[in-house]
Amino acid sequence: MRKLFIITASLFLGLAVNAQEAIFDARPLVSPEINSDGTITFRYRNPSAKAVQVIGDFLPTKEIDTPRGKAEVTVPGEMQKDSAGVWVFTTSCKVESGMYTYRFSVDGSLTIDPSNMFVNRDVATLSSALIVSGGIGDLFKVQEVPHGTVSRVWYPSKASGFSRRMTVYTPAGYENSSKTRYPVLYLLHGAGGDEEAWITQGRASQIMDNLIAQGKAKPMIVVMTNGYQSLEAAPGENAQGYDVPSFRVPGGMAGAFESAFPEIIDYVDSHYRTIAKKESRAICGLSMGGFHSLFISLNYPDKFNYVGLFSAAVGVGHDNKSEIYQNMDEKLSAFFSKKPALYWIGIGKTDFLYKSNEEFRAKLDAAGYPYAYYESEGGHIWRNWRDYLSKFAPQLFK
Amino acid sequence: MRKLFIITASLFLGLAVNAQEAIFDARPLVSPEINSDGTITFRYRNPSAKAVQVIGDFLPTKEIDTPRGKAEVTVPGEMQKDSAGVWVFTTSCKVESGMYTYRFSVDGSLTIDPSNMFVNRDVATLSSALIVSGGIGDLFKVQEVPHGTVSRVWYPSKASGFSRRMTVYTPAGYENSSKTRYPVLYLLHGAGGDEEAWITQGRASQIMDNLIAQGKAKPMIVVMTNGYQSLEAAPGENAQGYDVPSFRVPGGMAGAFESAFPEIIDYVDSHYRTIAKKESRAICGLSMGGFHSLFISLNYPDKFNYVGLFSAAVGVGHDNKSEIYQNMDEKLSAFFSKKPALYWIGIGKTDFLYKSNEEFRAKLDAAGYPYAYYESEGGHIWRNWRDYLSKFAPQLFK
Numbered sequence: 001m002r003k004l005f006i007i008t009a010s011l012f013l014g015l016a017v018n019a020q021e022a023i024f025d026a027r028p029l030v031s032p033e034i035n036s037d038g039t040i041t042f043r044y045r046n047p048s049a050k051a052v053q054v055i056g057d058f059l060p061t062k063e064i065d066t067p068r069g070k071a072e073v074t075v076p077g078e079m080q081k082d083s084a085g086v087w088v089f090t091t092s093c094k095v096e097s098g099m100y101t102y103r104f105s106v107d108g109s110l111t112i113d114p115s116n117m118f119v120n121r122d123v124a125t126l127s128s129a130l131i132v133s134g135g136i137g138d139l140f141k142v143q144e145v146p147h148g149t150v151s152r153v154w155y156p157s158k159a160s161g162f163s164r165r166m167t168v169y170t171p172a173g174y175e176n177s178s179k180t181r182y183p184v185l186y187l188l189h190g191a192g193g194d195e196e197a198w199i200t201q202g203r204a205s206q207i208m209d210n211l212i213a214q215g216k217a218k219p220m221i222v223v224m225t226n227g228y229q230s231l232e233a234a235p236g237e238n239a240q241g242y243d244v245p246s247f248r249v250p251g252g253m254a255g256a257f258e259s260a261f262p263e264i265i266d267y268v269d270s271h272y273r274t275i276a277k278k279e280s281r282a283i284c285g286l287s288m289g290g291f292h293s294l295f296i297s298l299n300y301p302d303k304f305n306y307v308g309l310f311s312a313a314v315g316v317g318h319d320n321k322s323e324i325y326q327n328m329d330e331k332l333s334a335f336f337s338k339k340p341a342l343y344w345i346g347i348g349k350t351d352f353l354y355k356s357n358e359e360f361r362a363k364l365d366a367a368g369y370p371y372a373y374y375e376s377e378g379g380h381i382w383r384n385w386r387d388y389l390s391k392f393a394p395q396l397f398k
Numbered sequence: 399m400r401k402l403f404i405i406t407a408s409l410f411l412g413l414a415v416n417a418q419e420a421i422f423d424a425r426p427l428v429s430p431e432i433n434s435d436g437t438i439t440f441r442y443r444n445p446s447a448k449a450v451q452v453i454g455d456f457l458p459t460k461e462i463d464t465p466r467g468k469a470e471v472t473v474p475g476e477m478q479k480d481s482a483g484v485w486v487f488t489t490s491c492k493v494e495s496g497m498y499t500y501r502f503s504v505d506g507s508l509t510i511d512p513s514n515m516f517v518n519r520d521v522a523t524l525s526s527a528l529i530v531s532g533g534i535g536d537l538f539k540v541q542e543v544p545h546g547t548v549s550r551v552w553y554p555s556k557a558s559g560f561s562r563r564m565t566v567y568t569p570a571g572y573e574n575s576s577k578t579r580y581p582v583l584y585l586l587h588g589a590g591g592d593e594e595a596w597i598t599q600g601r602a603s604q605i606m607d608n609l610i611a612q613g614k615a616k617p618m619i620v621v622m623t624n625g626y627q628s629l630e631a632a633p634g635e636n637a638q639g640y641d642v643p644s645f646r647v648p649g650g651m652a653g654a655f656e657s658a659f660p661e662i663i664d665y666v667d668s669h670y671r672t673i674a675k676k677e678s679r680a681i682c683g684l685s686m687g688g689f690h691s692l693f694i695s696l697n698y699p700d701k702f703n704y705v706g707l708f709s710a711a712v713g714v715g716h717d718n719k720s721e722i723y724q725n726m727d728e729k730l731s732a733f734f735s736k737k738p739a740l741y742w743i744g745i746g747k748t749d750f751l752y753k754s755n756e757e758f759r760a761k762l763d764a765a766g767y768p769y770a771y772y773e774s775e776g777g778h779i780w781r782n783w784r785d786y787l788s789k790f791a792p793q794l795f796k
Contacts, residue, residue, distance in 0.1 A: 048505045050446050107446045111512045117522050118634050124515050142630075144637050147561060151549035153573070163545060175551070175669050232540070236516050239542050271573050 029086065031115040032102075032130050038094030040130070042077070042102070044113065047085025049106050053078055056102025057383055058095045061350075072350040072379055076105065097135025098383060099203060101127035120201050122382070123192035124235070138210070139390055140203040145213035146172030150205050152195075152237075155267040157229075159260035164226060165233035166264070167195045169205050170272065171212055171219035181273045183397040184221045185306075186264075187389070188285025188292050191252060191313075194234035195226040198389075201382045207390055218397045220282075223268055227285075227292055229256035252288055253313070255322025258295045265303065282396050284308025284344070286385040287353070291316065295324050298331040301338055306396050308344045310388040311380050315356030336369040342395055343371040346388040348378040427484065429513040430500075430528050436492030438528070440475070440500070441513065445483025447504050451476055454500025454525075455781055456493045459748075470748040470777055474503065495533025496781060497601060499525035518599050520780070521590035522633070536608070537788055538601040543611035544570030548603050550593075550635075553665040555627075557658035562624060563631035564662070565593045567603050568670065569610055569617035579671045581795040582619045583704075584662075585787070586683025586690050589650060589711075592632035593624040596787075599780045605788055616795045618680075621666055625683075625690055627654035650686055651711070653720025656693045663701065680794050682706025682742070684783040685751070689714065693722050696729040699736055704794050706742045708786040709778050713754030727765075734767040740793055741769040744786040746776040 031043035042054050054077035061072045079087035087104075101120055103110045112119055113128040120129045131137045148171045154163040171182065187204060189197035198204040204222060211217035230251075232238040269276040283304045285293040290312020297304045336343075343364075347357045364371055374391060376384050429441040440452050452475035459470045477485035485502075499518055501508045510517055511526040518527045529535045546569045552561040569580065585602060587595035596602040602620060609615035628649075630636040667674040681702045683691040688710020695705045734741075741762075745755045762769055772789060774782050 045507050046505065048446050048448050107444065109443045109512065111509060112524075114507065114509045114524070117519055117524060119517055119519075119524060121515055121517075126510075126512070126515060126517060142636055144560065147552040147563075149549050149551045151547050153547045154545040154570075162542065165545075172552075238540055 029115045031113050032128075034095075034130075034132060035090070038132075039091045040095050040132075041088065041090040042079070042104075042113065043115065044079065044087045044104050044106075045085060046087060046106060047081075049081075049087065051078075051105075051107055052081075052087040053105040054089045054102055055105055055110070056100055057381055058091065058098075058100040058102070071352075079104075095132050097132045097137035099129065099131045099137060099140045099386065101129050101201075101382070103127050121235075122197070122201050136387065136390065140206050140386060142206055143210055143213070145209055147209050148172050148205055148212075149175065150199060153271075154233075155264065155271075157260065158263055159256070160229055160232075162232055164229075164231075165195055165237060166226065167199050167224040168268075168272070169199075169208055169222040169224070171208065171221070173219065174221075174273070177273075179273075181275045182219060182221045183280035183282070184223060184268060184272075184274050185393065185396060186223050186225065186281075186283040186285075186293075186296075188225060188227055188283070188289030190285070190287030190289050193227070193289075194231070195224050196234045196237075198224045202389065203386055204389065207386065208393065211390065211393055216394045220393075220397060221268070221272055221274060223264070225257075225264055227257050227289060228252045229260055253291060253316065254320060255295075255324035258292055258299060258324045259322070261296045262300065262303075278302055278305050279341075280305075280397060282306035282308070282342075284310060284389075284392055285312070286310040286388075287380065288313050290314065297340075298328065298335050299324055301331070301335040305340055306342045306344075307340060308342075308346070308388070308392045309357075310346050310385050310392075311348065311351050311353055312345070312357065312360075313353060314360040315353075332364075332367065332369065336367070343369070344374070344392050344395070345371055346374040346376065346384070346391070348376045348380065348384050350377075350379040351384075352380055427513045429511050430526075432493075432528075432530060433488070436530075437489045438493050438530075439486065439488040440477070440502075440511065442477065442485045442502050442504075442511065443483055444485060444504060445479075447479075447485065449476075449503075449505055450479075450485040451503040452487050452500055453503055453508070454498055455779055456489065456496075456498040456500070469750075477502075493530050495530045495535035497527065497529045497535060497538045497784065499527050499599075499780070501525050519633075520595070520599050534785065534788065538604050538784060539608075540604055541608055541611070543607055545607050546570050546603060546610075547573065548597060551669075552631075553662065553669075555658065556661055557654070558627055558630075560630055562627075562629070563593055563635060564624065565597050565622040566666075566670070567597075567606055567620040567622070569606065569619070571617065572619075572671070575671075577671075579673045580617060580619045581678035581680070582621060582666060582670075582672050583791065583794060584679075584681040584691075584694075585620050585622050586625055586681070586687030587622070588683070588685030588687050591625070591687075592629070593622050594632045594635075596622045600787065601784055602787065605784065606791065609788065609791055614792045618791075618795060619666070619670055619672060621662070623655075623662055625655050625687060626650045627658055651689060651714065652718060653693075653722035656690055656697060656722045657720070659694045660698065660701075676700055676703050677739075678703075678795060680704035680706070680740075682708060682787075682790055683710070684708040684786075685778065686711050688712065695738075696726065696733050697722055699729070699733040703738050704740045704742075705738060706740075706744070706786070706790045707755075708744050708783050708790075709746065709749050709751055710743070710755065710758075711751060712758040713751075730762075730765065730767065734765070741767070742772070742790055742793065743769055744772040744774065744782070744789070746774045746778065746782050748775075748777040749782075750778060 029043050033041045059074045063070050077089040079089040116128040118129040151168045157164045283293045290309040297307045427441050431439045457472045461468045475487040477487040514526040516527040549566045555562045681691045688707040695702045
């Protein structure tokens with residue numbers, strides 16, 4: 001077998017043009033490399049570059065002054081060129097467990113790490129990705145536990161007049177029964193994102209698999225929608241194909257998505273074995289998706305028993321003419337009069353939406369509406385949103 | 399709404415760190431750009447590079463002499479640096495409709511196009527991707543037609559002792575019925591590939607959606623497996639996480655996958671509304687997947703009525719000790735005595751496996767076994783495999 005494989009390998013290696021040549025000597029340069037002391041080394045071959053930096057969310061941050069106040073920015077890692085033309089950077093400290101993304105700045109131009117095959121698209125930006133095990137990072141990895149199914153599903157949108165795509169997670173065991181019914185979590189993305197965001201950057205299927213396997217979360221269906229009602233699907237997955245000359249974000253905070261949300265609930269309840277009642281339905285989202293979660297739950301107060309606002313874009317929208325955003329005080333009163341099981345707010349201390357969240361909480365406090373509050377380090381970043389999902393999901397449907 | 403959006407946008411833009419900053423000025427450089435005359439322009443900013451080339455499967459090829467005979471290689475496109483440090487290359491001719499992948503060679507190091515958000519992973523190699531409409535490329539695009547569902551599903555493998563992942567396409571309408579049953583096509587990847595290969599590089603879901611919508615193919619379930627029986631799933635989707643220090647291909651041509659294949663058929667027939675009989679089952683694959691299709695169909699001659707060998711690695715394996723590869727002549731005789739509806743062989747004129755396919759066809763001819771044969775231009779490349787699927791699928795289950 002070994003001999004056969006080598007013969008075959010050299011056959012394949014020999015003459016394939018531009019297709020499979022990388023199979024057998026794929027990564028002469030190892031990058032990233034997690035060292036035994038927990039630091040991480042990055043390598044990038046480019047003899048002619050004049051300056052290369054690593055920019056990533058595992059690096060230390062510093063505060064800077066901006067015209068609008070203080071802001072937190074990452075301190076880039078300055079790479080050093082060795083005699084072979086390979087740029088090298090090692091973090092000064094052990095990097096704690098988690099999932100991180102990074103890019104190289106090559107004489108000012110940003111690019112992914114060509115030695116790392118793991119790439120995430122966030123909105124229109126590609127970044128290289130890495131996971132450090134041994135802590136919360138273990139939640140983001142595929143573990144040897146029962147796995148749910150992740151499906152890309154098209155539902156007919158009457159509101160839009162065309163089919164729209166969503167990503168649906170059904171928990172392990174769903175396919176093995178024809179009777180068991182499950183609660184549903186609607187999990188919404190942020191501005192510029194799409195129905196792929198939570199499954200790629202957010203690691204939602206790994207988080208749910210692992211929390212459910214550990215007995216920390218109930219088995220549930222998770223529905224990840226596309227918050228831009230005017231779009232069919234994520235870039236490359238719609239009728240525009242790859243012919244996207246430039247990337248523009250269409251208005252996602254004008255009421256169209258929120259007002260059409262009941263058709264999504266109807267589709268899910270009629271195509272999956274859900275428990276189709278308020279007690280078994282949750283909604284949460286990050287940033288614009290938190291804004292969506294806020295207004296969807298307010299406008300359909302009988303639909304959701306659990307609401308999660310992750311770094312939510314609260315405090316905007318009130319000047320919009322859509323009926324969805326009108327009479328917020330009355331809607332809040334109606335919603336909380338029905339005593340939701342959980343109203344959860346999470347935000348980072350340096351998030352640029354911190355102040356508007358503080359104002360929103362003050363409004364809830366003044367009216368005596370109960371909610372749970374979690375304040376993390378850091379800002380408006382995926383590190384926090386994965387963390388928030390990991391904390392929110394275990395509290396659902398108990 | 400416009401005003402609100404701009405206010406919100408500047409909020410989001412202002413202080414986000416490394417996360418969503420690309421939303422509003424995502425692509426200052428447009429690359430690739432399909433020009434009105436059908437040529438394509440590529441752009442890459444890198445003032446300090448000394449030489450940059452485009453390498454892609456839309457470029458002309460030339461024959462070169464190698465120690466093992468002639469080989470076909472792509473002629474790289476030499477990019478020219480403008481005064482702003484942007485390297486530019488425009489193809490000399492109109493590029494015909496299709497899907498293509500390319501990379502930049504920057505002073506000898508290969509990288510994706512940082513201005514193009516569409517990236518394909520082929521084995522361990524990342525390439526930028528583009529689609530040219532107006533011909534076969536239209537088959538590879540999401541069109542405004544009913545769409546099937548694409549699911550990543552884990553099945554328990556008794557043969558391996560752990561769960562393994564596969565990708566399952568169910569045609570449009572599958573979810574709207576609880577009675578209709580469908581035929582199944584098993585679609586296998588090549589050496590180094592995985593259960594993602596056909597859905598990303600192969601555009602299988604778009605091809606099937608479009609062929610079915612045009613009435614050219616019957617609605618069918620398509621099952622895309624992982625041909626390495628020792629692996630759970632694609633890189634990054636298994637328990638190794640992202641901690642892959644280097645990429646190694648484990649032996650995929652030693653009989654393990656073929657001998658365990660019945661458990662895949664059993665799982666699919668017991669979890670999907672299939673027509674669970676030979677008349678409604680097809681198998682095909684590219685390269686190593688063609689080799690797998692050959693031996694799976696020979697060893698289970700009552701299972702498949704349609705077999706497709708795409709640039710198949712025929713002519714290897716006979717010296718392997720696995721029972722799967724023994725007594726090929728007897729197995730061929732038994733298989734063809736049952737009169738399969740279609741035995742389809744496709745290969746490119748410059749494929750390095752052309753000669754071994756020619757020998758295999760001579761063997762079939764000598765024994766009088768009927769088959770259909772399609773010879774294309776080009777070699778061992780995805781352009782051909784997408785084309786072959788587009789030609790094979792319409793012939794199934796008629």
